[in-house]
Amino acid sequence: MQKLSIFVLLSFFTISLFGHTSCFQHTCQHTEFRKAPINSKENNVNYPTDYFRSPINGALRLSGSFGELRSNHFHAGIDIKSTIGGSGQAILAAGDGYVARVKVQAGGYGNAIYMRHPNGYTTVYAHLSEFSPELAAYVKEQQYARQSFSVDLYPSAGQISFQKGDKIGKLGNSGSSGGPHLHFEIRDSGTEEPINPLLFGLKVADTQAPRLHQIRVYALNNKRETLDARSYDIQKGKTRHYVKGDTVYVGANQAGFALKTYDHMNGVTNWNGVYRISMYSDEELWYQFTTERFAFHQTRGINAHMDYEERVTKKSYFNRCYLLPGNQLPFYKNVINRGVVQLSKNKATKITMVTEDISGNTTRLIFWAKQSQTQTAISEKRFNYVLPYDDESAIDNGALYLYFPKKSLYETLYLDYKTSTDYSENVHSAVHHIHNSRTPLHKYCDIAIEPTTLPSHLRDKAFVANCGKKNSITNMGNKWKDGRLWGKTRNFGDFCIMVDTVPPTIKPQTFQSNMRGKNRMTFRIDDNYSTGGSAKGLDYRATVDGQWILMEYDAKNDRLLHRFDGRIPAGQHQLRIVLTDAVGNRREYEADFTR
Numbered sequence: 001m002q003k004l005s006i007f008v009l010l011s012f013f014t015i016s017l018f019g020h021t022s023c024f025q026h027t028c029q030h031t032e033f034r035k036a037p038i039n040s041k042e043n044n045v046n047y048p049t050d051y052f053r054s055p056i057n058g059a060l061r062l063s064g065s066f067g068e069l070r071s072n073h074f075h076a077g078i079d080i081k082s083t084i085g086g087s088g089q090a091i092l093a094a095g096d097g098y099v100a101r102v103k104v105q106a107g108g109y110g111n112a113i114y115m116r117h118p119n120g121y122t123t124v125y126a127h128l129s130e131f132s133p134e135l136a137a138y139v140k141e142q143q144y145a146r147q148s149f150s151v152d153l154y155p156s157a158g159q160i161s162f163q164k165g166d167k168i169g170k171l172g173n174s175g176s177s178g179g180p181h182l183h184f185e186i187r188d189s190g191t192e193e194p195i196n197p198l199l200f201g202l203k204v205a206d207t208q209a210p211r212l213h214q215i216r217v218y219a220l221n222n223k224r225e226t227l228d229a230r231s232y233d234i235q236k237g238k239t240r241h242y243v244k245g246d247t248v249y250v251g252a253n254q255a256g257f258a259l260k261t262y263d264h265m266n267g268v269t270n271w272n273g274v275y276r277i278s279m280y281s282d283e284e285l286w287y288q289f290t291t292e293r294f295a296f297h298q299t300r301g302i303n304a305h306m307d308y309e310e311r312v313t314k315k316s317y318f319n320r321c322y323l324l325p326g327n328q329l330p331f332y333k334n335v336i337n338r339g340v341v342q343l344s345k346n347k348a349t350k351i352t353m354v355t356e357d358i359s360g361n362t363t364r365l366i367f368w369a370k371q372s373q374t375q376t377a378i379s380e381k382r383f384n385y386v387l388p389y390d391d392e393s394a395i396d397n398g399a400l401y402l403y404f405p406k407k408s409l410y411e412t413l414y415l416d417y418k419t420s421t422d423y424s425e426n427v428h429s430a431v432h433h434i435h436n437s438r439t440p441l442h443k444y445c446d447i448a449i450e451p452t453t454l455p456s457h458l459r460d461k462a463f464v465a466n467c468g469k470k471n472s473i474t475n476m477g478n479k480w481k482d483g484r485l486w487g488k489t490r491n492f493g494d495f496c497i498m499v500d501t502v503p504p505t506i507k508p509q510t511f512q513s514n515m516r517g518k519n520r521m522t523f524r525i526d527d528n529y530s531t532g533g534s535a536k537g538l539d540y541r542a543t544v545d546g547q548w549i550l551m552e553y554d555a556k557n558d559r560l561l562h563r564f565d566g567r568i569p570a571g572q573h574q575l576r577i578v579l580t581d582a583v584g585n586r587r588e589y590e591a592d593f594t595r
C-alpha cells in the first residue's frame with residue numbers, strides 16, 4: 001500500500017459556509033449567438049451511416065436513448081419498443097458478422113448476443129426472450145457442459161455467423177429489464193466502448209425539441225465547494241425559455257449551474273435523454289456535454305455529472321454544467337474554467353443553455369446570474385475526517401476500519417462519523433454511521449467492523465450489514481481477518497455486524513407429482529437479506545435422479561424455471577434443489593414426479 005492520508009481530528013470541527021441573500025432587479029437584453037454543429041466529426045471519427053440496418057422490422061420507436069441518465073450509469077444503448085406489442089418480435093442482425101459473445105445471466109442484460117462485424121464495430125442485442133434455434137442449441141450444450149445457467153461464451157470467428165437481416169433471436173424482457181424491449185448497442189470492437197447508435201444512420205422520427213424543466217444554481221467558495229444550491233423552475237416564453245425575474249442572485253463570486261432536461265420523440269410518451277447540452281457565458285461557449293461514446297469503467301462517474309443528492313432524495317436528474325474536481329468523464333468539450341462561471345456584484349453575466357436532440361431539434365434558455373450584495377447566512381457542517389478527492393484515505397479507530405482507494409470521491413469530503421448502540425438481538429457491534437447516503441462513492445471501499453457481543457458459535461453466520469431506508473438490510477460481505485469482519489461498500493450509510501441463520505426458501509409454483517404433458521416446472525425462491533459489496537448472491541443447484549438439470553433463474557421475479565426438452569424421459573423421477581445463501585445457510589427441496 002502506498003502513502004495513506006489519515007486525518008483524524010480529535011473533536012468535532014465546524015466549517016462556515018456562506019448562504020444566499022437578497023436580490024435586486026436587472027434588465028434583460030437579447031442577442032443572437034452561433035449554434036454548434038451536431039456531428040461526430042469533433043472526435044475525427046466518421047461513423048458509417050449506411051452499414052447497419054435496424055434490428056427490427058417496422059418503425060424505430062425508442063423508450064430509452066443513448067447516454068441518458070440512469071441510476072449509477074449512463075445508458076449504453078438505445079431501448080427499442082416492440083412494434084407488435086410485447087415479447088416475441090424477431091430481432092435481426094444489423095449487419096453481416098459472427099457471434100463473438102453470448103451471455104446469459106439472471107440479472108443485467110439477461111440473454112444477450114454480441115455480433116462482431118468486419119467494419120470494426122460490434123452490435124449488442126440484450127434482454128432477448130429467445131436465441132435463434134442454432135444459437136439456443138449451442139448455449140444449452142454449453143450450459144450442460146459447465147453445469148451452470150449463467151454463462152459468458154466466446155465462440156470462435158466463423159463458428160456462428162449471420163447475414164444482415166437474419167433472425168438471431170426474439171425481443172424479450174430477460175435480465176433486469178422492466179418490460180419487453182430490445183436494448184441495442186453499437187460498440188467499437190477494439191475498445192468495447194459503446195457509441196451512440198443513432199450516429200450510424202438509424203432513423204427515428206423526432207420533430208419535437210427537448211423540454212427544459214429546472215435549473216439548479218450552486219454558490220461555490222474559492223475551493224469550489226458548494227456553499228448553497230437552489231432550484232428554479234424554467235418558464236416557456238414565445239422566443240426562448242427563461243426563469244422568473246430573469247436574474248438569479250448567488251451568494252458567492254463563483255457559480256455552477258445544472259439543468260434538468262428531457263427529449264421527447266414522435267409517437268412515444270417516454271422521457272428520453274438529450275444528445276447535447278451547451279452552456280454559454282456572455283455569448284462565449286463555456287461548457288458542452290455530448291453523449292457520443294464512453295467506456296464502461298467510466299459510467300459510474302455519472303454520479304459526478306448528476307446532482308447525486310437530488311437524485312437520491314427527490315429522484316430528480318440534473319445535468320451538472322460544471323465539472324466537479326474528480327469528474328473523469330469523456331463527454332465534455334469546449335469547457336472553460338471547468339464550467340464554473342465568475343460572477344460580479346456590478347454586472348450580471350448572461351447564461352445561455354441550449355439542449356439538442358440528435359435529430360437537431362433545440363431548445364434555448366437564457367437567464368442572468370449576479371453575485372448578491374450581501375452574504376449573511378452562514379450554515380455549519382459537522383465533520384470529523386477530511387478525505388481529499390485526489391488521494392486514497394484510511395480511517396481506523398479500532399472498532400471500524402475504512403479504506404478509500406484513489407478516485408473514490410468526486411469532491412473533497414468532510415466526513416461526518418458517529419456511532420450508536422442498537423440493543424436489538426441481532427446487532428452484534430456498534431452501529432457506525434458513516435457520513436450519509438446523499439454523497440456518492442465511485443469505487444468499492446473496504447469496511448471492517450469489530451464485533452462486541454457476537455457469540456463464537458455465530459461467527460460463521462455474521463455479516464457486515466448496511467442498514468438502509470425502510471429497514472432494508474444488505475449483506476456487504478462476511479470475511480474474518482484480524483478479529484474484524486470485512487466487506488466492501490460503494491455507498492455511505494449505517495453499518496454494523498448482524499447474523500443470518502435463516503436458510504433461503506423454495507416454493508413450487510407450477511410443479512406437482514404428475515408432470516405428464518407439462519412443458520415446464522417453476523419454483524419461487526427467496527432469501528431474507530439481499531447482497532452487495534463482496535457478498536456472494538444466492539446459489540442454487542438442481543438435479544433430477546442425480547443428474548444436473550438446467551434451471552433458468554429470473555432474479556427480478558425470484559423464479560427458477562426448467563423447460564422439459566426431452567432430456568428427462570417418461571417415468572418416475574426424483575427432483576432435488578439445493579439453495580445456499582451468502583453465509584452458507586442451506587435449504588434442500590426434494591420431490592418425486594412422473595413424466
Ligand SMILES: [Zn+2]
Nearest residue numbers: 064078079183
Ligand atoms: Zn437499455
